[in-house]
Amino acid sequence: MGLIKIIHLTAVVLTIVGFITRGILLLRQSPLMKTVWVKKMPHIVDTVLLLSGITLAWVTHQNPVEQPWLATKLSALLLYIGLGLIAFRFAKTKGVQLVSWLAAIVVFFFMVSVAMTKNPFIL
Numbered sequence: 001m002g003l004i005k006i007i008h009l010t011a012v013v014l015t016i017v018g019f020i021t022r023g024i025l026l027l028r029q030s031p032l033m034k035t036v037w038v039k040k041m042p043h044i045v046d047t048v049l050l051l052s053g054i055t056l057a058w059v060t061h062q063n064p065v066e067q068p069w070l071a072t073k074l075s076a077l078l079l080y081i082g083l084g085l086i087a088f089r090f091a092k093t094k095g096v097q098l099v100s101w102l103a104a105i106v107v108f109f110f111m112v113s114v115a116m117t118k119n120p121f122i123l
């Protein structure tokens with residue numbers, strides 16, 4: 001396995017562990033949500049995730065226009081980001097926070113499945 005893929009997969013694990021942890025902190029209204037680590041870490045990890053993904057697509061000559069799995073993954077990424085924004089920024093009630101956070105986690109694992117099978121249709 002190449003170095004970029006190891007970086008990509010490390011970022012995949014870190015991003016979801018961070019996302020799940022932040023959701024728990026959010027729902028418990030933990031003061032830790034205001035700490036620098038909790039605020040800055042996701043941006044660093046997500047930048048590495050995105051850049052390593054783009055690099056992988058580049059070096060393996062996979063283009064989302066020709067590769068339906070990659071197009072599906074990128075569309076799901078937008079959905080994951082949108083649901084994350086709802087959960088952590090826009091939701092006013094705990095119910096909406098919980099549902100959008102859980103939905104984002106489902107979308108995330110759909111992305112892992114699409115990436116592993118290279119098949120956009122199997123969940």
Ligand code: HEM
Pocket residue numbers: 008012015049050052053054056057058060062073077080108111112115116
């Ligand atoms: C939350 C976001 C992401 C998740 C969960 C994710 C997940 C994964 C996983 C699990 C693999 C390994 C698949 C395997 O078993 O070979 C992978 C590979 C890959 N990912 Fe991502 N990824 C994400 C974001 C991205 C982005 C933003 C891009 C591109 C712009 C990207 C492009 C790729 C490419 C090209 C591969 C290599 C596929 C191959 O081996 O040919 N990923 N990703």
